[in-house]
Amino acid sequence: MKRLVAVAVVALGLTAGLAACGGGDKSGSGGESTTSAEATEEATVSADDDNPAADPADADDGNPAAGSYDCSDASQIQGEITVWVDETRITALQPAADLFCAEQGVKVNLIQKVFDDLRKDFASQVAAGSGPDITVGANDWLGEFKTNGLVAPIDLSGVADQLSPAALGAFSSEGQAYGVPYGTENIALVRNNALISETKATTFDELIEEGKAVGQKYSVIIPMGDAGDAYHMYPIQSSFGAEVFETDAEGDYTDTLAMGGEAGHKFAEYLAKLGQEGVVKSTITGDILGQAFTAGEVPYVITGPWNTSTWVASGMDISVLPIPSAGGEPAAPFMGVQGFYLSAKAANAFDAETFLVDYLTRADVQLELYKLGGRMPANLEALADPSITDDPVAKGFAEAAGDAQVQPSIPAMNQVWSPWGLTEVAIADGKVTDPAAAWDEMITNIETAIAENAG
Amino acid sequence: MSELPLKPRTQKSRKAATMAVAGGWGPGFIVKLILMALIDAIGIFGVIQAWRAGSTTILVVAIILLLVVNYVYFARRAIPGKYLVPGMVFLLIFQVYVMLYTAYVSITNYGDQHMGSKDAAITAIQSQHTAVAPDKDPYAIVVLQKGTDYYLATVVDGEAEYGTSDQPLEALDGATITDGKITAVDGYDIVKPDRDNWDTLQTLAVPLSDDASQGFLMTERNGTQAKVYLPTVRYDKAADTFTDTETGLVYHDGGKGQFVDDAGKKMPGSVGWRAVIGFANYKTIFADTKMMVPLLKVLVWTICFAFLSVATTFFLGLILALVFNSPRIKGQKIYRTLMILPYAFPGFMTALLWKAMLNRDYGVINKWIFFGAEIDWLGNPWLARLSIILVNLWLGYPYMFLVCTGSLQSIPSEMMESARVDGAPPLRQFRSITLPLLFIAVAPLLISSFAFNFNNFNLIFMLTGGGPLPGTGSDTKIPGATDILISEVYRLAGVDLGTPDYGLATALSILIFVLVGAIAAFSFRQTRKLEEMA
Amino acid sequence: MSAIDTSNVPLTNRAKAHRVKWWREVGWRHCVGVVAVLYSIFPLVFAVNMALSPGKTGVPDASKLFQQVTGDQFVTLFTNNRPETQVHFLNWLANTVIVGIFTAIGTVLMGGAAAYAFSRFRYKGRRTTLTALLIIQMFPQMLAFVAVFLLLKSLGEVIPILGQDSLVALICVYLGGALGVNTFLMYGFFNTVPISLDEAAKIDGATHAQIFWGIILRLVAPVLAVVGLLSFISSFSEYIIAKLVLTTPTKWTVAVGLYSLVANDRYAAWGLFAAGALIAAIPVLALFLFLQRYIVSGLTAGAVKG
Incomplete structure (x- = not known):
């Protein structure tokens, strides 16, 4: 028994010692529970240690004014923010991040995420109280983010006149901005000039005939995939007058679907025809589109700037054209807007907002992003830059945008995408005998889902 | 392997053993002491951190664990405990607790519009208005x-x-x-x-x-x-209500994670929060025919898939094992090594590989085996099901081949000998002696293979993603043609497509667990009977 | 298969008969073997083709087998030289191997210890714990990904290393499932070791710990190898939990990383995926071949007599 007690004493002594060491070492990071998980432990500790010393200097400077910091020296770093970006934009953002650090002394942790993960990870992480300060994202995520209270309003009144009103509007809801737009994108008709150098077609049917005359494997490709791709199909649909939602007097989308009825039926039947022509099939994914186009197996494809920039870079001779109408009305694609959201639970909202408002809206930053992603800058000065106005591809997309409609960001849109895409797959693949009836069924299902969600 | 390492036979170690029993400070004891000190250090560190972070639950759990571990390892009694505790600790935290928590989530509306806490929702409503x-x-x-x-x-x-x-x-x-x-x-x-x-x-x-x-x-x-x-709205803390400053309408907590008006209609622009809603999710599963009928279909397919997977792999594995169960074949080792490659390859990779191979337009299967025919392997519901079974056959038959080979070799040769002396024809020998013996040997493995395939998420997710999805206008909650129960849970959770509904997804998880648990308990009882009969 | 007496047959006939007999008894087995081997490896040939094809995105056209051979995919894998796809393959591989090794060791030790307790001690509640374990292990952790996420969230606030984005946390979650199936497999095998061995050692004065570490563990080595191998492989292939826990691309495992390469139709890099898959398969393959001889005995022995 005595032995046991002795053992216990020894053990406890040891543990206490170890615990003291362990506790002392890690107390900085452990106590700081609000720091996002992505922050490296080292940086967190140093930021904590240096803050008190830096405070007075800060107050003297007057805040947003630019200072001069050496970011390779950890002791000069005043704070840090975390930004989620996908692999296609991380390089373009690095200069802005470096500039921000040099001027504000705030380190920007650019965390690379896969684009497909951004939305759901942001939603789940922020809801659980963590996540980044800022994430890159598309404007149509706003509905979900707002109804779940995941994003904070941003005061853009100071820089609003520098940005395209349409892009700004796409990131606003009820008069409040929830994100900083940086680029707009839309799809267009892209031609492989090596196969055909002139397009006379004014309707989509003529286009298909022209494409067939080239005699390659495909005539025209619109990408689809298993889950459908209503986005790429939308110019065709809108040319029948079947717009997705009704708009109110101010041009804002309402919850009422507008793509049913006669116009919708006509589109559905046309879609079935496109399926038979081999223009759209669920097996023709964006992936296969790219392959077929680079292999010279198709003269025409409908796609966006994310593909054309690589094609141009690889030396292909391409032209970007407006999409011919299929149903008589103009073929208006969606205009998607890419931008940056501020998390409602940002650990460092102050610096994050400074970065968003004072840096990411700048012309040079947005031009850098344009160069890598090919999206038209939202900054008006950047948009007027010769590198854009003199670029035939960029001009082509701008022309194709024509009557482009901003992709809806209202919450109801969440209920629309998947049934919309799946129904289009069923029609295009010929899995349904009566396209119009399938379309009606889809409309009913979506309307029910929207009603359920609103109640 | 032949020399049995019966250590205590030697004089020295016997002495050491005696000392240990008598309570000396053997090397084993020192190792134990150091390990325990380390574990205690980590434990106490955890306790301190939990205290600092103000997390009561973790604090209490950490203290209890610490006490239990110390009791078990320093007390003379509780010898089985010394062997069970390490695994049990992990089991309790990362499996049992997680199960219970899943059960809890299944009675909440956690999901789209109900993601965070009520406080966060109120703050968000205020800032948005x-x-x-x-x-x-x-x-x-x-x-x-x-x-x-x-x-x-x-x-x-x-x-x-x-x-x-x-x-x-x-x-x-x-x-x-x-x-x-x-x-x-x-x-x-x-x-x-x-x-x-x-x-x-x-x-x-x-x-x-x-x-x-x-x-x-x-x-x-x-x-x-x-x-x-x-x-545009004002929050009244005492009454827990929002008032619209323009219309004067008052919205209260409707008990379902939303602010609602007196008629129960959601406040415009409201942000919801996670709330306990009782058994509503289970009700949705059972009472909603839109939900129940597809789920029953999924259940049927899940069972078919698991059964066919086991049957086909076992059958092919057995045939090959019989073919190769002859000492006269040269190069057995090479054959075996090459044949088991599919099993040794990480499963998720091969499933994705097959996805590429079955691609309608560029895949090797259509190009080579079907001479360029455009067979839509993964796009047609029945072909997709067939593809899944065939791919799983490819993935799983080497395992069955190994198992059957091992079992055949472990059948006592005297039994085969006596049958041969009796003059029984080879097929009879096989049917009346080899097969029953083999079956008893592998039955538990067949059951666990069934259980594994019942929940073979990786294959389904990587190969077809549960698709092809049903045609028209269905919502994303409706399963695809190849969805098994576990992939349907993932679909319901809305991680990939559509809106997340974790409450509903976890409710289905719990139901699956009950189902599988019952099947497992039943089948293990059956095998025990089988053994007793033998 | 009784032997045919061939001594009286003329020589040429005898040779012929001999060949016929060889075909009937052995030769056809080789045919079956070759077919089976072809069946097993042709997808891997396709994988090699993909890995050596030059395309950046898309499924390489299978009709152009080995027409253009290039090591580009492998170069990209290790140098991460494409701006549009960031690949941290070495990180992924290292993470996976670390997670796999620790999970395997932990599983073997904890499962083995538990199986020893169940097999050798008779105590109150033994039956109940065994049954409970049997039932609990039927709950796949993957089904509980929501709860795992929330658990790690709150653990991470207290002890960061047990939170999200940490390999340690991932290992812990995997070890939570360690007692499950493996304990039963081991329990069966432990029961095949005669208890008289323990008793003899006990008479010699060995403690339970000495019996466990010194005798039992060595005798059950095949099943330890199998369990270690199985848990290594399963942690290698596990996707959902790993995806959930590890959020930074450099911390991913191979399964998460490689899947990300082909997850998006727009830029699915199948060639890169295949190259990565082939390299990642090497450690598993090596381990598998190395431990092969244990597998059959480990899997069946416990089952036969358990």
């Missing part, structure tokens, strides 16, 4: 600090005024005004917003007057200007 007053000019302000309290101060008609969120603007004494700007205030510091005080300053909304509809001031990031904001 605050608009800049369009016709009012911003105020020039300064931010004052006294102790830990912050104030906004401004100059109104040449006089300094200040206020907080609870106290509208009122006269401020002791302020020095230069060029119409406050430059110093006795007893207060003028501060700038920064990354540390910004969270507090963002909640500092100073009403212009007692009449809240006049709006309130909130500082900008530069700390020198404040816009006038007008709230």
